[in-house]
Amino acid sequence: VQPVIEAAAPAFVDLYRREYRPLVAFGYALCGSWGSAEELAQEAFVALFRDWDRIGGYHAPEGWLRRVVANRATSRWRRAASEARALARLGGRREPVADDATAADTEFWAAIRSLPPRQSQVVVLHYLEDRPVEDIAAVLDIASGTVKAHLHRARAALAAKLELEVDDDG
Amino acid sequence: MTADLDTRARAAAAGLHRAADDLEPPEWEPPSNRRRTGARLAVAAVAVAGIVAVVVVGRAVVTDDPRQPVASGSGGVPALIPDALPDGLAAAGAVDLPRPEEELGPERMTVRLFGDATGGALSVTVFHSEAAEPADFGESTTVRGKPAWVSEDDAGQTALMWQEAPGILALVTSGSLDLAAMSSVAEGLTFGTDPAGGDVTVTVLPPGFAPMGALHDAALTGAILPSALPVTTGGHLAGFRDATGNRALVVGTITPEPDEVPVLRWMLGADAGEITVRGHQALRTTQAGGIDAVIWEESPGLYAVVGGTVGADAVLAAAESLRPATEQEWAAIVALGDEVSPTDHP
Secondary structure (H helix, E strand, C coil), X not given: CHHHHHHHHHHHHHHHHHHHHHHHHHHHHHHCCHHHHXXXXXXXXXXXXXXXXHHCCCXXXXXXXXXXXXXXXXXXXXXXXXXXXXXXXXXXXXXXXXXHXXXXXHHHXXXXXXXXXXHHHHHHHHHCCCCCHHHHHHHHCCCHHHHHXXXXXXXXHXXXXXXXXXXXXX | CCCEHHHHHHHHHHHHHHHHHCXXXXXXXXXXXXXXXXXXXXXXXXXXXXXXXXXXXXXXXCCXXXXXXXXXXXXXXXXXXXXXXXXXCEEEEEEEECCCHHHCCCCEEEXXXXXXXXXXXXXXXXXXXXXXXXCCCCEEEEEXXXXXXXXXXXXXXXXXXXXXXXXXXXXEEECCCCHHHHHHHHHCEEXXXXXXXXXXXXXXXXXXXXXXXXXXXXXXXXXXXXXXECCCCCEEEEEEECCCCCCEEEEEEXXXXXXXXXXXXXXXXXXXXXXXXXXXXXXXXEECCCEEEEEEEEECCEEEEEEECCCHHHHHHHHHCEEECCHHHHHHHHHHCCCCCCCCCC
């Protein structure tokens, strides 16, 4: 088994380098904290690394990473613990993180986070990652019809909350 | 209505991607096999500890299985090992609980949990860390005359955090109380001299709230699940893994304190289903990361847990095949993994 892992390592590192930033952005959209988003991303990569011989063979392991982040971002305790650890790391390292001001529309992401968890996950994958319904269904391991229903409700709720127009065909 | 949702969303997404592009990913450092084993031990124990709570609270023990349950006798908590070990796995190490004080990690926590009749919960956590100063955590506020930060998640849970003193972070969370009520709780806390926060006292509680439980001097676990592991009660954890460490199985016996159970349950919120194991009504769960775990009350006060990344069927087969290890067997497994620690951090 060891040669398989050794051969897979470069692929894992490539995936890490390619997916780290979008995964953190995904985490931020769900939890609203850059520090926690980085912690969630790191945890997801560690979990992937430890099961790489199985999950690395998936068609889209980056989707699996997002499912891990989505699951953990909706757990209050895991989020609190991630925040505590992020806080500790930030305090110790004093490394800069992304600036909220740069992210600009914090009101929009806060509105998304006010939705029920599954709706927020679906709408983030739709808007932030521009994923089609079938792709979102695969990432979250739910039916395409369920994705469509969540997306419809989420867009209607966002439009009402943000006082925006919504195109029902969008 | 003044603008289009999709246009606003596309602009917001572009802004968020730009912000993320400024991040510099830390250089990837694969966790070592040694740490991997330790983390898995801890993770499985924690994952299952949450289910323990459910068992304790609501599940009766079925006793129609012909096998004699393994009891916790005067000799202490029995160490269990599986006869049906998944293909390719071998013993990697084992630890005995409680852990000696000198082996506990630098990050430890004490959690106090309160609840009301409506199901509302309030937690007060004192997090002992070597962190210097907090920064960039939600919105800024002030608590106890100190800078504090507030964060609300998508499920409506609010977290209020501040640095009480060098090395001590405090966290108040609730999904039902508003920030003003949480701040009142924070203002009413009194801290003693215990560096792990074990002697913090909650002097102000919102109306209707009462203590539900406490987790004392727990150790934060590794990277798979950012949670806490109680290490001050008796038990045993044995780890089994393949040559790469990517497939692993953990078998444990634990004896949680009664007041720890509600806290562990609250921490995990385990999404568990019922199943019968060894004639006992048990609960099983699948955690993020593909960790399957099953737990049951093997005998009064003694809980057995089996968890791993080997698939649910293999986990259940191992659980059904548990037996007490002989002293020689257990000593040999412990000798294999004397570096394994439940507080090992990747």
